[in-house]
Amino acid sequence: MNKKPLEQIKNVTNVTGYRQVSLWKREDLQHPQPDELAEEVPVALVYNGISHVVMMASPKDLEQFAVGFSLSEGIIEHRREIFGMDVVAVCNGLEVQIELSSRRFMGLKARRRALAGRTGCGVCGVEQLNDIGKPVQPLPFTQSFDLANLDQATAHLNDFQPVGRLTGCTHAAAWVRLTGELAGGFEDVGRHVAWINCWAGGRKSARGGSMAPRWSPAAPAMKWCRRPRCAASRSCSRSRRPPP
Incomplete structure (x- = not known):
């Protein structure tokens, strides 16, 4: 694979995240008014050529999203385990093509997980009922916020x-x-x-x-x-x- 190194992907996603539309109001159907609409597209995270998950997201900051998803899902432990990344437009959305270290990719293939995105409540996408509500150890108290x-x-x-x-x-x-x-x-x-x-x-x-x-x-x-x-x-x- 020949992906861009992480330090070179700052400007890979050059999309504004919104598009111009025309708005017709009921009281004046003859004169449409310009308006802006936020975009949301299907985004596939592809690790070493294998599509892992598709989630809906704004078409911007996708490199950050790919790294954050990989960290929070436990796919990687360190950013350096991602060797490179490309964002590619395909017919049905966008692909974030990620080059993963061999060790992490082997671990990813060995894992069993539901591919539904965990969007808000923390229940969607868990593999079994026993995974719901697992206790989280509190972090050590190091500072307070006024x-x-x-x-x-x-x-x-x-x-x-x-x-x-x-x-x-x-x-x-x-x-x-x-x-x-x-x-x-x-x-x-x-x-x-x-x-x-x-x-x-x-x-x-x-x-x-x-x-x-x-x-x-x-x-x-x-x-x-x-x-x-x-x-x-x-x-x-x-x-x-x-x-x-």
């Missing part, structure tokens, strides 16, 4: 939602410094995808990578979500490991 700084963080969340400002229909996830300043964030039509992108970006930046802003993976994370349990469980389980 809720008085929360208003400052939420006031600037739209800074990371250029598509959301146009369309009003994207979710956001962001890293928040203890002072309430937003250090970085992502948006997506799917709230789980925005979280995975943000989480992957924070972990990557711990190694001084060039694909995202430098923020600390130990900082508080903020996500607009009605069902945050799945995201919290993923973060707690993976944050125990050393940053990749």
Whole structure:
């Protein structure tokens, strides 16, 4: 395989995440008005030529999504186990073609998992009933966040939602410094995808990578979500490991 190394894929996905449409209002059907609509497309994650899963996502920041999904699903332990990546447009959507290390690919083939995406509640996609509600060990208490700084963080969340400002229909996830300043964030039509992108970006930046802003993976994370349990469980389980 001849994929681009991770340090060279910053600008692979050059898609805005929205498209221009015409809007007809009932009171004036003769004069359509321009409007913007957020895009969502099927995205296939393909490991070493084998399609692993298809999920709906905004067609932007797909490299971050692929890394975050691979980390949070336990497919890889470190970013360096992904040797390269390409984003390719196909007739029915987009493929993220990932070159995985031989050891990790062997482990992936040996695993049995349901391919339904775990989108919000944490139940869809589990392999058996016993996997539901597994206890998550609490992380060690290392810092606290003053809720008085929360208003400052939420006031600037739209800074990371250029598509959301146009369309009003994207979710956001962001890293928040203890002072309430937003250090970085992502948006997506799917709230789980925005979280995975943000989480992957924070972990990557711990190694001084060039694909995202430098923020600390130990900082508080903020996500607009009605069902945050799945995201919290993923973060707690993976944050125990050393940053990749």
